[in-house]
Amino acid sequence: MDPDQKVLYSIIERFVRGTTIKEEQTGLLIASLGLKPREMISLVGAGGKTTLMFRLAKELFLSGKKVVTTTTTKILEPTSEETPFLFVDPDEEKLKQFVGRHLDKYGHLTIARERIGSGKLKGVSSTLTDDLWGSFEMDYMIIEADGAAGRPVKAPRDSEPVIPFSTTLVVAILGMDGVEMELNEKNVFQADRVSKMTGIQMGGRMTDKAMAVLMTHPEGLFKGAPSSSRVVGFLNKVDVPNGAVKAKRVAEEILERKHPQIERVVLGQLKNEPLVTEVIFP
Numbered sequence: 001m002d003p004d005q006k007v008l009y010s011i012i013e014r015f016v017r018g019t020t021i022k023e024e025q026t027g028l029l030i031a032s033l034g035l036k037p038r039e040m041i042s043l044v045g046a047g048g049k050t051t052l053m054f055r056l057a058k059e060l061f062l063s064g065k066k067v068v069t070t071t072t073t074k075i076l077e078p079t080s081e082e083t084p085f086l087f088v089d090p091d092e093e094k095l096k097q098f099v100g101r102h103l104d105k106y107g108h109l110t111i112a113r114e115r116i117g118s119g120k121l122k123g124v125s126s127t128l129t130d131d132l133w134g135s136f137e138m139d140y141m142i143i144e145a146d147g148a149a150g151r152p153v154k155a156p157r158d159s160e161p162v163i164p165f166s167t168t169l170v171v172a173i174l175g176m177d178g179v180e181m182e183l184n185e186k187n188v189f190q191a192d193r194v195s196k197m198t199g200i201q202m203g204g205r206m207t208d209k210a211m212a213v214l215m216t217h218p219e220g221l222f223k224g225a226p227s228s229s230r231v232v233g234f235l236n237k238v239d240v241p242n243g244a245v246k247a248k249r250v251a252e253e254i255l256e257r258k259h260p261q262i263e264r265v266v267l268g269q270l271k272n273e274p275l276v277t278e279v280i281f282p
Helices: 003-017 028-032 049-062 092-106 126-135 191-198 208-216 243-256
Strands: 039-045 067-071 074-076 086-088 108-112 114-117 120-122 140-144 169-175 230-236 262-268 276-280
Touching: 028 049, 028 276, 039 049, 049 067, 049 074, 049 108, 049 140, 049 169, 086 092, 092 108, 092 126, 126 140, 169 208, 191 208, 208 243, 230 243, 243 262, 243 276
Parallel strands: 039 140, 039 169, 067 108, 067 140, 086 108, 169 230, 230 262
Antiparallel strands: 074 120, 114 120, 262 276
16 A cells, blocks of 8 residues: 555544444435435535535545535635545646546545635635536535624625535525524624514514525525525524424424425534434425
C-alpha cells in the first residue's frame, strides 16, 4: 500500500468511526426526504442546514453512494467527523479536477474556494455546481444555498437563496425554537423582511402562521427554487420544550396553504436520535 492510500484509509476510518448514526437509523433521512436515486439537493432556511447536510451526506456515504457537499454562500468548516476530505482552492477549475480525480476514492468530498476567518469557508459558484453535476457520475450533491448567521428563523435577502439550476430537491429548514420568539435582529435573520412578509411588528412574537408564511410566501424560503424541483419542508428542533406540538401546528399551517411544490413536511431533531420523528404529507 502506498503512502497516499494509507492516508486515505486513515481519513475514512476516522470518518466512519466518528459517526453518531446508529445502525437502525441509517437511511432514515434518505427515506424521510423521499430521495430518488440521483439528486442535487439545495438546503435553504435557518436552524440546522449545515447539520442536515453532513448528517444526510454520512447516511448516503455509509449506504455506498458518492456524495459532494458544498455551499454557494458560506459554511462553518466541517470537522473530520463530518467529511472525510475537504479541499479548498480559489481556482474552480482545480476544484473540478479534484472532484474528477478523487470522488471514486473518497466517496464523500467537501469543496470550497477559500477560508475567510471565523472558522468559515467561502463557497463555490452555482455555475460550478451545475458543471460538476453534468460532468461526473456522482450520486448526490448537497448544497447549502443561503445563510442565517446561526439563527432559527430567517427571510431571504435579495441575493438569496443561490439555488443551482440543476437542483432536483429543495429542502427548507426552520427551527422550532423560533416559534413564540421575539421578532428582533438578535433572534431573527433579516428581521425587517420577516416583519414585512408576516405582518408581525418588530418586538412581536413569531406565530405558527408566521412560520408557515416564511415557508410558502413567493419571497420566502423557497424563492428561486426551479419550477421542476421537488420541495420539502423540514421543521427542526422538535426536542425543544413543546417542540413537537409546535411543529405539528406549523406543518398543518404550511400544508393548508397548498404550495404547489411542497410534497411533505418532515419533523426532526438533527442533534438527537431519532433524527426524524414524523413525516406529514398533504
